[in-house]
Amino acid sequence: MEPMIPATLAELAEMIKTAEKFRLLAGGTDYMVAHGRTAPDRPVIDLSGIAELHGITFSENEIVIGAMETMSALSAHAGLRPKAACLCEAASRVGSWQIRNRATVGGNMANASPAADTPAALAALDAKARLVSSRGARMAAAGDIPIGPNRAAIEPDEIIVSFHLPIKPGRISAFGKIGSRTQVSIARLNLAVSAVLEGGRVIEARVFMGTLGAAALHCPEAEKVLVEKGLEAEEQFGGALAHAAAEAIPGRSTLAYKQSGARALAEDVLTGLRAEAMKGRL
Amino acid sequence: MNIELTVNGRLRSANVDTSMRLIDLLRDEFRLTSVKEGCGVGECGACTVLLNGEPVCSCLMPAFQAREASILTVEGLEKNGELDDLQKSFLEKDATQCGFCTPGMILTAKALLMKNPTPSRDEIRTALAGNICRCTGYTPIIEAVEDAAAKAANLK
Numbered sequence: 001m002e003p004m005i006p007a008t009l010a011e012l013a014e015m016i017k018t019a020e021k022f023r024l025l026a027g028g029t030d031y032m033v034a035h036g037r038t039a040p041d042r043p044v045i046d047l048s049g050i051a052e053l054h055g056i057t058f059s060e061n062e063i064v065i066g067a068m069e070t071m072s073a074l075s076a077h078a079g080l081r082p083k084a085a086c087l088c089e090a091a092s093r094v095g096s097w098q099i100r101n102r103a104t105v106g107g108n109m110a111n112a113s114p115a116a117d118t119p120a121a122l123a124a125l126d127a128k129a130r131l132v133s134s135r136g137a138r139m140a141a142a143g144d145i146p147i148g149p150n151r152a153a154i155e156p157d158e159i160i161v162s163f164h165l166p167i168k169p170g171r172i173s174a175f176g177k178i179g180s181r182t183q184v185s186i187a188r189l190n191l192a193v194s195a196v197l198e199g200g201r202v203i204e205a206r207v208f209m210g211t212l213g214a215a216a217l218h219c220p221e222a223e224k225v226l227v228e229k230g231l232e233a234e235e236q237f238g239g240a241l242a243h244a245a246a247e248a249i250p251g252r253s254t255l256a257y258k259q260s261g262a263r264a265l266a267e268d269v270l271t272g273l274r275a276e277a278m279k280g281r282l
Numbered sequence: 283m284n285i286e287l288t289v290n291g292r293l294r295s296a297n298v299d300t301s302m303r304l305i306d307l308l309r310d311e312f313r314l315t316s317v318k319e320g321c322g323v324g325e326c327g328a329c330t331v332l333l334n335g336e337p338v339c340s341c342l343m344p345a346f347q348a349r350e351a352s353i354l355t356v357e358g359l360e361k362n363g364e365l366d367d368l369q370k371s372f373l374e375k376d377a378t379q380c381g382f383c384t385p386g387m388i389l390t391a392k393a394l395l396m397k398n399p400t401p402s403r404d405e406i407r408t409a410l411a412g413n414i415c416r417c418t419g420y421t422p423i424i425e426a427v428e429d430a431a432a433k434a435a436n437l438k
Contacts, residue, residue: 032343040300097409102339216397
């Protein structure tokens, strides 16, 4: 079977409308592990030729990241790091250099592995995904897209075109991850946190933890700790995360490990946030 | 479908289908057997080639996605019968044993040195994290990369 290679979003929309069943191929780093050299069971639509899916652009209010941007592009982007540190850090911790050169931010979200690293970071930055189908376009909160193991709240005929990150003055963020080794590792647990500081106080926080059944578990209790107690409250913050883990995967054999990991990540990520705050003199 | 790509500086064309991986094209069609298949799932780095100067796992890339790209394998490093400095350093520092990981290791290191001619030891370790060696214990490999970087710096 030959791949279908649209050059524009309009061509892609036409292919999606006519093909009854199909697979979308982005960087291939998940697709090839699953399918390798076996002949595809349905037509493959390749997204690598569509220029509209690329680019990282800044406006006054938002950053727009094309869905086909790679983990390497995100982690090395000098302009992105000051405004979206947790996303750059998450991207730089995905797989190996080889994987990061192909793996895309859109693919990481659409594949919806519970252990994916960038969805939690996008959610913590209040990113919205722009989803397009022949029926039109809609925006969906990044945190609402991963809904279970390899299940994403994206319709079969929709594709992720871009992620839109609001720019907020005084916002800092950090990402932490625990895997079986420090590099080239699938997350056993990951944590992305953003906080808006005003006069040295946290006035708003966003906390998302990954690997607990879905790629981005919202942790409002931990957010409350940061707003009420600040960036020093490691123990209470870790306690809130451990509690969120217990509610997400009650009775799971790995829960004790995840809770212990959550407390350790709480320390790492708050240390990272305090360093960010110092850098930005917030 | 027919694709065109540059392989080791030479324009090539090939007929590929959806399920042909880049490694299959390079090994089976172009007979570039320095490209090794270790794990086949992107964990070992033995199949690393440079795609437009960037290391990628050729086992994780459909061949048709390499259309119009420039690919470098170890066969393309030698110039006028002389090995690349990095290859010489690998030999001098005994950085190979069984040799299976060596082509991928050299290409990832090559990409690193092209971007960052004077990497720190940590930067070398991070760059090579996706290339697994089961023989050497890595120390001679890191020393070989440092050696090649130092020699290139001294030439300036």
